[in-house]
Amino acid sequence: MRLRNHRCPAGTDRLNHVKQCDEYPFGSTKEGARNAKGHFSLRAVATVPNRLHGDAVRNFYADYxxxxxxxxxxxxxP
Structure with missing residues (x-):
């Protein structure tokens, strides 16, 4: 999903870890950034943990x- 008109500093951090843009609420929900009318949060996060979290969310949907x-x-x- 690409969120137009919103900026997220994806790229690399000071340790050269690749980052990608992530949103909350989850993009896979009705309340996700795609439908949130500006009421969402974007942040650049490390790629590997972001993918692992996506897998965990998909597993949650399937398991429950x-x-x-x-x-x-x-x-x-926190």
């Missing part, structure tokens, strides 16, 4: 049979 219109909560733990 979360479908397109199913509700679920996300608890953010």
């Amino acid at each position: 049979r979360v479908g397109p219109d199913n509700r679920f909560w996300v608890q953010v733990v």
Whole structure:
């Protein structure tokens, strides 16, 4: 997904780790950045952990049979 008119400093960090743009709420949800009308957060994150997190979200959907219109909560733990 490409979010037009929004900037995310993807690229590399000072240790030369590749970064990519990630959004919250998850792009795979109805509340995701694509439909959020500006009410979302973008951040450049390391590519490998970002991909692993994407895999974890997909596994969560599959394991708990979360479908397109199913509700679920996300608890953010700092």
